Amino acid sequence: MGWYADTLFPPLLDWATRPLERDRDALLAGAQGIVLELGVGTGANFGRYGENAREIHGIEPGAAMLARAQAHADTLPHPARFQLTEAGAEALPYADQRFDTVVACLVFCTIPDRDAAAREIARVLKPDGQLLVLEHVESERTGTRLIQHSLNPMWRHLACGCQLTRDTGSLLQRYGFDVSGLKRRRHPKLPGFAGELLQGVATLAR
Numbered sequence: 001m002g003w004y005a006d007t008l009f010p011p012l013l014d015w016a017t018r019p020l021e022r023d024r025d026a027l028l029a030g031a032q033g034i035v036l037e038l039g040v041g042t043g044a045n046f047g048r049y050g051e052n053a054r055e056i057h058g059i060e061p062g063a064a065m066l067a068r069a070q071a072h073a074d075t076l077p078h079p080a081r082f083q084l085t086e087a088g089a090e091a092l093p094y095a096d097q098r099f100d101t102v103v104a105c106l107v108f109c110t111i112p113d114r115d116a117a118a119r120e121i122a123r124v125l126k127p128d129g130q131l132l133v134l135e136h137v138e139s140e141r142t143g144t145r146l147i148q149h150s151l152n153p154m155w156r157h158l159a160c161g162c163q164l165t166r167d168t169g170s171l172l173q174r175y176g177f178d179v180s181g182l183k184r185r186r187h188p189k190l191p192g193f194a195g196e197l198l199q200g201v202a203t204l205a206r
């Protein structure tokens with residue numbers, strides 16, 4: 001990765017997602033058992049895990065981002081709880097049905113092969129496990145969707161691969177998730193083009 005992605009983008013990401021602090025807290029309050037967080041970034045979620053999260057495994061393909069996440073984990077109580085690995089969500093280096101909880105927080109927007117990632121999550125999640133989701137997605141409103149599609153090429157470049165036009169709910173449904181626990185809402189403090197959120201808990205459909 002280059003200087004922008006390694007040095008400037010990580011603090012920009014933390015700054016830009018500050019309006020989501022409460023949403024992150026609410027999401028991670030539900031994490032329990034053996035947890036996998038996808039694309040951990042700078043580790044912005046790490047301090048929010050409660051005691052019910054026994055082990056927290058994190059993957060991140062960017063080496064510089066991963067180093068930041070590790071440095072952050074090292075400042076927290078019980079740093080040994082965090083086990084971080086350089087990997088992408090498309091090929092998770094874990095056994096089948098390993099995790100009670102998988103966390104997808106602002107990551108499906110960026111994963112290049114989201115189909116492979118969804119398949120991998122379904123593989124590593126226990127049958128009664130939960131996928132905690134906080135994602136910005138393509139809007140259902142025509143006007144906002146047009147803006148998202150027109151901004152997307154530039155945004156993708158500026159935000160290191162993040163896309164504004166992903167329909168993560170339909171994707172998860174295609175890969176066998178029950179998405180009835182995922183709700184859409186418009187975040188009042190984010191710009192409209194990035195403020196349509198999909199949030200909640202998905203499970204493997206029985």
Ligand SMILES: C[S@@+](CC[C@H](N)C(=O)[O-])C[C@H]1O[C@@H](n2cnc3c(N)ncnc32)[C@H](O)[C@@H]1O
Nearest residue numbers: 039040041044062088089105106107110111112
């Ligand atoms: C918008 S950032 C969000 C970071 C973090 N999840 C958060 O909530 O702040 C997207 C993250 O996805 C990571 N990423 C990119 N490609 C990925 C992949 N193939 N698998 C997993 N994560 C990926 C990026 O490196 C980046 O850290």
